[in-house]
Amino acid sequence: MASSYKRILLKVSGEALAGDNSFGIEPPFLQAVAKQIADTARSGIQVAIVVGGGNIFRGMAGAADGTDRVTADLMGMLGTMINALALSNAITRQGVKSKPFSAATMPSVADTFTARDAKQALEEGFVVVLGGGTGNPFFTTDTAATLRAIELECDVVLKGTKVDGVYSDDPKKNPEAVRYSQIGYDEVITRNLKVMDTAAFALARDSHMPIIVYALDEPAGLSGILEGKGLSTRVGD
Numbered sequence: 001m002a003s004s005y006k007r008i009l010l011k012v013s014g015e016a017l018a019g020d021n022s023f024g025i026e027p028p029f030l031q032a033v034a035k036q037i038a039d040t041a042r043s044g045i046q047v048a049i050v051v052g053g054g055n056i057f058r059g060m061a062g063a064a065d066g067t068d069r070v071t072a073d074l075m076g077m078l079g080t081m082i083n084a085l086a087l088s089n090a091i092t093r094q095g096v097k098s099k100p101f102s103a104a105t106m107p108s109v110a111d112t113f114t115a116r117d118a119k120q121a122l123e124e125g126f127v128v129v130l131g132g133g134t135g136n137p138f139f140t141t142d143t144a145a146t147l148r149a150i151e152l153e154c155d156v157v158l159k160g161t162k163v164d165g166v167y168s169d170d171p172k173k174n175p176e177a178v179r180y181s182q183i184g185y186d187e188v189i190t191r192n193l194k195v196m197d198t199a200a201f202a203l204a205r206d207s208h209m210p211i212i213v214y215a216l217d218e219p220a221g222l223s224g225i226l227e228g229k230g231l232s233t234r235v236g237d
């Protein structure tokens with residue numbers, strides 16, 4: 001079955017690039033993520049990616065150590081740019097055109113993100129890798145993912161995580177926990193199920209942007225998930 005999606009936004013957390021380590025980029029994991037993305041792009045789907053930076057620096061952690069929060073978040077956003085350059089390059093090495101964009105102006109590093117330029121690149125067949133989050137402190141790359149998906153008129157947000165969907169309870173602690181195949185926005189809120197942070201989720205709900213939560217190591221891969229194979233949860237109306 002072919003996928004019905006034309007343009008998707010994939011959120012790749014910093015954690016996914018660090019693999020078994022808590023810090024930095026592990027080349028085998030970077031390559032594995034890049035390969036899944038390249039396979040999806042080769043199938044004709046336009047792919048935009050928002051990368052996190054938790055493997056390099058988190059603003060909250062910096063603020064807890066005494067750095068002022070705005071500075072700490074700028075450091076976090078720069079971390080996401082390092083990941084964006086690494087991932088974009090790894091996708092290119094898989095034989096698929098890719099272009100990094102930055103939310104903050106740094107012309108010698110990457111083009112500054114505008115929805116217009118990013119859309120054009122998508123239409124030209126580039127996988128666009130968006131670093132720098134929203135460009136604002138006090139936000140997360142989950143919020144950036146939802147925002148960019150709406151701006152770029154994507155059909156869906158894919159959130160690759162360590163678990164294969166949204167569960168009724170923490171599956172590591174409660175063996176009775178069940179995975180939802182589909183769940184509504186309001187149910188996620190009333191049941192306090194952690195899908196994304198509140199700002200990201202509110203944005204998705206208000207714009208009716210569906211979110212698919214799946215495990216990054218899902219054997220069917222990203223392409224399989226988009227074809228309705230494998231395990232995942234779809235959050236939507």
Ligand code: UDP
Nearest residue numbers: 014052053054058059073076133134140141
């Ligand atoms: N960040 C920010 N504004 C944004 C996105 C990210 O200030 O719009 C900073 C923030 O400090 C955050 C860090 O960048 O802790 C890394 O992003 P995030 O924690 O979302 O990465 P992930 O958990 O997905 O690896």
